[in-house]
Amino acid sequence: MNNKGGSKIIAMYWFVILMIVAGGIFVMVSSFYNHPYDIREIEGEIMINNIANCLSYEGKLNSELFDEEGFSQEFSENFLENCHLNFEVEESLNEEVQYYFEIDFYKSENLEISTFNIFKGNLNLVAGYEIQEEKEYEREVKGVEDSFFSLDEKGEELYLIKILTIIKKTEKNVK
Numbered sequence: 001m002n003n004k005g006g007s008k009i010i011a012m013y014w015f016v017i018l019m020i021v022a023g024g025i026f027v028m029v030s031s032f033y034n035h036p037y038d039i040r041e042i043e044g045e046i047m048i049n050n051i052a053n054c055l056s057y058e059g060k061l062n063s064e065l066f067d068e069e070g071f072s073q074e075f076s077e078n079f080l081e082n083c084h085l086n087f088e089v090e091e092s093l094n095e096e097v098q099y100y101f102e103i104d105f106y107k108s109e110n111l112e113i114s115t116f117n118i119f120k121g122n123l124n125l126v127a128g129y130e131i132q133e134e135k136e137y138e139r140e141v142k143g144v145e146d147s148f149f150s151l152d153e154k155g156e157e158l159y160l161i162k163i164l165t166i167i168k169k170t171e172k173n174v175k
Contacts, residue, residue, distance in 0.1 A: 044144030054083035056150040108158035
């Protein structure tokens, strides 16, 4: 009789321990899979790389960037098509563009005044990027900046090219 009572108590403890372990595993798995990965920064870096590859190859600027008068307005106006960029987002809850990029070209003689710039996308995202340092706006947009040097098509003049990309996509990346 004494042996049966002891095994019932041990079985009850094993059941309690099993429930605690199973509950812990459930809590860990649900907390891991409940939060999506925020890949906007990586997506911004990929966009910068694609833009840089379109603008410059082997250290020289794309010849289509220039025309007889200097920088080509036609290339700038058709930049998304020329560089094979697509700002359409599947499953977007609203119809607004979720991306913005800005490219500034500076001649090596004066790195403070932009010679030429190209920007496309949702201009409203710039304001969100500028105030993202504040805590309540921290998740609204993600911005990535990068710069590189490149020679013009003739190899005569050096340009500093600064690229800023801003991505919203909060429906998929932020909860």
